[in-house]
Amino acid sequence: MDHETSTTSRGGYAKGDARREAIVDVATDVFATLGFRAATMLQIAAACGISRTGLLHHFPSKESLLEAVLSRRDERSATLIPKRVGTDDDDRAALARMVALMRHNADSPTIINLFSVLSAEAGDPAHPAHAYFVSRYASLRSELIESLTRLHRRGGLTAGTDPTALAVELIALMDGLQVQWVLAPDQVDMAGVLRHRIDAALLRPLD
Amino acid sequence: MDHETSTTSRGGYAKGDARREAIVDVATDVFATLGFRAATMLQIAAACGISRTGLLHHFPSKESLLEAVLSRRDERSATLIPKRVGTDDDDRAALARMVALMRHNADSPTIINLFSVLSAEAGDPAHPAHAYFVSRYASLRSELIESLTRLHRRGGLTAGTDPTALAVELIALMDGLQVQWVLAPDQVDMAGVLRHRIDAALLRPLD
DNA sequence: CCTACCGATCGGTAGG
């Protein structure tokens, strides 16, 4: 949170930044596979081809590395999900992007694992990412509730739909599909099930 | 899996069995909080008020303790969810029990955490519970698909419902609601959302 | 021969 360095390279630090980015990529994989607590700095260092103390040169603690992994993820998803909405079509587009995201994630199981494992172990208030996930889900809910409420006011949702309950349901559906998909990729059509549920809530289905 | 001892006490071993049961309860809590990999035998032993070697006397390895925790959970849920179904009412009752289970789980966050954390970290094929969760979800899916298919054939579901997709969706919904609920219990009405989704799929709502 | 442990220690590894 309080690391001034970013992934954008500044004059004279290109090499160090490139190394940091490579480390964050590796750490993402390891945290995704083992979770934060069971992952070790030695494993991550070895996968980077450096020593454990060399790793600590770039990230002074395991938690600082976790912060870097999460903020990198936030940057990436921010580019995929723009903030400015307001029209009916924008809100429908936001739902379409959720489906596209599920389809995209089916090709990058690492990210699926990362959030499944971390959000589960972050349920413990003592977990270093607990606050992050609490506020992450709060943001997801409030943004989706806003979108669905606008859609509902403009008559875009089927009668009797509660925008708040639907927002909670759709977020839960995405998370649960990912857990199930990791254990049986062939049996779970993540994007298809989500798309079907969203279309059932919309008066006019997605394109 | 291959431990002949059960939780039922046999003549002369009541004390040992009671101790084993107490240990399994404590281990359930610790695994639920930390996950399997990050939990330590020392923590579990300390929480039981015995030494680590005393713990190992009862369970020769950490994995054997995990097996005991999971099979205990299976016994408990087996008493809650009987196997013999076949009539239309039985299949509707199975859906009602899913809602009741969500309501019940909201009072025992430990079990929620246990399955959220373990099923997420078991996505790694190298995890000792990987096979368990793969087959657990396969069973859940096939049993629910059976129930929903019977209901559908008897005209109990709304038109255009795919029993297989609905089974995947309902299981995902339950899992995702639990992850979200742990992080914000006041914002997530687990049983309410599930109930609402099930009623939307049924021609005649649950009682 | 059974149970229910104990204190000590094995070779390795944790985060820093």
Place this chain on the structure above:
DNA sequence: CCTACCGATCGGTAGG
């Protein structure tokens, strides 16, 4: 980035 370390703790096993 590395070698050299620290206090502690890991899962598992020894004899008693």
